Amino acid sequence: MNNASNKKRIVSIVAIVIAVLLMIAGYYRNEFQTYFAKAVQICTQCIGIG
Amino acid sequence: MENNNGLKIRRWVQIGSAAVGNGYLKGFKTSSIYQGPLKNGCVPFLNCYSCPGALFSCPIGAMQATISEAGGKFDLNAIPLLVIGFLSLVGSLVGRAVCGWACPFGFIQDLLNKIPSKKFAGWKWLKYLKYTILIIFVFLLPAFMVDEFDMGAPSFCKFICPAGTLEGGIPLTLMKPDLRNQLGVLFSWKMSFLVAILALAVFFKRPFCRWFCPLGAFYGPFNKISLKQIGIDKDACVKCGKCSKVCPMSLNVPEEINSCDCIRCFDCKAECPTKAIK
Numbered sequence: 001m002n003n004a005s006n007k008k009r010i011v012s013i014v015a016i017v018i019a020v021l022l023m024i025a026g027y028y029r030n031e032f033q034t035y036f037a038k039a040v041q042i043c044t045q046c047i048g049i050g
Numbered sequence: 051m052e053n054n055n056g057l058k059i060r061r062w063v064q065i066g067s068a069a070v071g072n073g074y075l076k077g078f079k080t081s082s083i084y085q086g087p088l089k090n091g092c093v094p095f096l097n098c099y100s101c102p103g104a105l106f107s108c109p110i111g112a113m114q115a116t117i118s119e120a121g122g123k124f125d126l127n128a129i130p131l132l133v134i135g136f137l138s139l140v141g142s143l144v145g146r147a148v149c150g151w152a153c154p155f156g157f158i159q160d161l162l163n164k165i166p167s168k169k170f171a172g173w174k175w176l177k178y179l180k181y182t183i184l185i186i187f188v189f190l191l192p193a194f195m196v197d198e199f200d201m202g203a204p205s206f207c208k209f210i211c212p213a214g215t216l217e218g219g220i221p222l223t224l225m226k227p228d229l230r231n232q233l234g235v236l237f238s239w240k241m242s243f244l245v246a247i248l249a250l251a252v253f254f255k256r257p258f259c260r261w262f263c264p265l266g267a268f269y270g271p272f273n274k275i276s277l278k279q280i281g282i283d284k285d286a287c288v289k290c291g292k293c294s295k296v297c298p299m300s301l302n303v304p305e306e307i308n309s310c311d312c313i314r315c316f317d318c319k320a321e322c323p324t325k326a327i328k
Binding site: 005008009011012013015016018019020021022023024025026027029031032034035036037038039040041042043044045046047048049050 | 083084085089090091092098099100104107108111112115116119127130131132133134135136138139141142143203204207208211214215218219222223229232233234236237239240241272275276277279
């Protein structure tokens, strides 16, 4: 039981590290600029106008 | 007592996150949306960035905005690493707890389910629909269904998202006559879907979260590996069924405690008479 929960904890930590690395990669690719440009205008598609 | 306190804390967190996510009151007053730097960041829950009050971006909208840059072909640069990383980080820490504690649309469904009426469990197989919606409407259609300018559309927002209709569509079309004049079949469809979800929420617990939400589909598998786990002491469990009765996702708690559909609300833990849920 302890072994299983230790394994699960290791998997969680690996997933956290991968997630942080993905965030760093996305940040350096300036991805936020793409969705920022969309988010600061009224998105007619989102509100159902098309 | 503990149950009441636990539930009260969750309700206050839900109210707080809805208020923080949609705290741009000036937007409601001036019929505009926030355009400041906070929109560089996403909230971890479904929250339309076209809501007049929205201070942050919606993660599902942000993912589609990035993917739609693919222009109809497979493009590594259009994979939304930042948002996928952010959601994976949240999921790896707390699993699907955001759905239970922070999502305003989940909160609305929780409240609607309080209306006295006959309650139904629903159909288990429908839970797989949300994974299909995530793959088709969030990942594939924005990448490959492009217009004459090679731009994809946020297909989930456009055709499905009832939170967008409620938080963005209704207030903006009420406040802006020029938008109101452009309403057509698409808006009618989205309004019908919203009304259907809200009506279903009276009779079924969280129908949108259980059957349709792509963000829930994304977070769900993280329940298996998240740092915060929930477990049951099978020896202490007396199989009274109280946990399943209070579960806002209509789960059979002793059997499905770490399933992809658990939203980590801990209502079951508070209700358990033998403290078997830890």
